[in-house]
Amino acid sequence: MPGKAPDEPEPFEPFPVLESEHVYASDWCSLRRDMVDLGTGKPQEYHVFEVPDAICVVPVLEDGRIMLIGQYRYPHGHTHWEVPAGRISAGESPAAAAARELAEEAGVRPGELRELPSFYPINGISDHFVHAFVATHCVQDDSHRPDDSERLFARAFEPDEVRALLRSGRMRDAFSALCLFHHFDLEAADAANDQP
């Protein structure tokens, strides 16, 4: 891939904030309503949804297979394939959260944990940020113990099966699909760099 990535765009000036209040606050999530000055002379309402940052991690076993979890998601009611993910606890590092979720959701211990590109899942309305990882040389152990609020099970798939799932359009969880695409893309980059 011979292309050069564009430089970042010249930053715009932030909107001046005229007022800010929480219309809802809880330990789990909060909702803020700001009044901002767009330069139009009329204050504009802007909602910001606040939730703790999260991690998302692709578990790769020693034999190269990838662990997916079949998970029920209450907000839309579907059960589908994802990779382990979850919010970062207070005082916890992103890497520690990834190791914890690997154990809880996929029942594996990571060999090596490598950062993938991180992302804002919904940056029009939230600064929620997801730290992405790939865990290689994972070893299955008996630590699998989902939270009470989780309905899920883990299963290992060949990388080509996971690629086919992405291509099928049925992997509808954005965290999972984006982490997996980044993982496969960086694997391809590594393979290209290894060529003589």
Added chain:
Amino acid sequence: MPGKAPDEPEPFEPFPVLESEHVYASDWCSLRRDMVDLGTGKPQEYHVFEVPDAICVVPVLEDGRIMLIGQYRYPHGHTHWEVPAGRISAGESPAAAAARELAEEAGVRPGELRELPSFYPINGISDHFVHAFVATHCVQDDSHRPDDSERLFARAFEPDEVRALLRSGRMRDAFSALCLFHHFDLEAADAANDQP
């Protein structure tokens, strides 16, 4: 790619809902707090953030270049590269919303509009759903008129520059990165199918 995509996992039974109330409601977004029965005997609180569904669209010009927009995002304060996106208005189809955002944000009219895999950006806490598209044979016109609340400008890049941007990890808007990965992946699938 010889892999077969896994079948969908066996669906779990949904959590029975004991109570449901909106702790905040507005035209822009709402926040619901449900009490659900996880089968543990103790009601569990579950928040669901409600926002209208959205579209995200990759604009490809006649000459193959891809239009990106340099956009300021109020929730995190950064200006970065994205593809056009926005919520679907009441009564509007996803395709019509995509055409509208292409005009407003990228200043282009689509030739052909094709669906990409759609996704839930944050399905642990919201059923918010994004309909993704690629618009090919786009023609630039003078319809560029961002909303008052938008600070953005459009620029065309070679596909390899956009691939390099994805690989750099600096495309941190999940809508954009995921749509672009799906677009490049399906292009590669089409190219493979065309081979004799």
